[in-house]
Amino acid sequence: xxxxxxxxxxxxxxxxxxxxxxxxxxxxxxxxxxxxxxxxxxxxxxxxxxxxxxxxxxxxxxxxxxxxxxxxxxxxxxxxxxxxx
Numbered sequence: 001x002x003x004x005x006x007x008x009x010x011x012x013x014x015x016x017x018x019x020x021x022x023x024x025x026x027x028x029x030x031x032x033x034x035x036x037x038x039x040x041x042x043x044x045x046x047x048x049x050x051x052x053x054x055x056x057x058x059x060x061x062x063x064x065x066x067x068x069x070x071x072x073x074x075x076x077x078x079x080x081x082x083x084x085x
Contacts, residue, residue, distance in 0.1 A: 002080035009073025012066040019063035023049065026056055 027048050028035030037044035049056045 001076050005073045005076025005078075005080060007073070008069050009077065012069030012071075012073060015069065016063060016066035019059055019066070022059050023056060023063065026052070026059065030055075 023045065024035065024038055027038040027045075030048075030052065034044075034048055038048055049060050
């Protein structure tokens with residue numbers, strides 16, 4: 001189960017990374033200040049997505065697909081670790 005958990009976790013991280021970079025590119029395309037804020041200031045990414053919802057909706061919803069993969073992978077790895085102790 002640990003291997004399956006690691007695979008699911010890795011898939012989730014890859015999905016989040018790809019769509020996170022796409023959102024970052026969209027922020028820099030809007031403005032350099034949005035892009036820098038996206039990188040360095042907490043919660044600016046969320047504010048950017050809300051304020052530019054029409055442009056970022058599809059990318060953000062695809063980004064959210066990573067959450068179940070990460071959670072399920074972490075749970076499976078945790079169950080495997082708890083069973084071996």
